[in-house]
Amino acid sequence: MFCSIAPAASPSALKSVRAMIRDLNIVQWTHLSLADIAKKLNPLLRGWIGYYGRYARSQLEPMLRHVNLTLKR
Template sequence: MRERIRSIGLPSLVYLSLEEIAKVLNPVIRGWIQYYGRFYRTELIRKLYRYLDDRIAAWLRQKYKRLRGRRLQSWRVLARIRSGHRDLFAHWRRVSEVACG
């Protein structure tokens, strides 16, 4: 799964908007959630979702100059985006569903 995300080359796609990145990633993420989520839900949430967010934060650092070299700040920006746009990425939607019940 990580290899598939790496092959997309997310940090180098700085010319795309976050919504366009979501359009690229969401079909892949939804497929993994459907396939692995039934038996490996904890692993998905703990490892894969964290890795996806890390790659999105890396994309933010490449896209916006003020975030370059500022890993913690990029995570804060990502958390702010996630709180306002829960349905942007498929794994964000799933985490909020699991948290709500």
């Protein structure tokens, strides 16, 4: 019998990342330019992608889609 572990972001970790994005209130940042928003979000996104996306980047697509939809709103 062989047991294996798929090193990827757990659903609870992705849920906490989405909650953190929600807590940032990006929708309220209408007074900032897109460049200023990018300066604030890029370190967070790069960190999450580097940490959670090291082995299975495809699992981060829903989280990144959530960020894009939030920015679009």
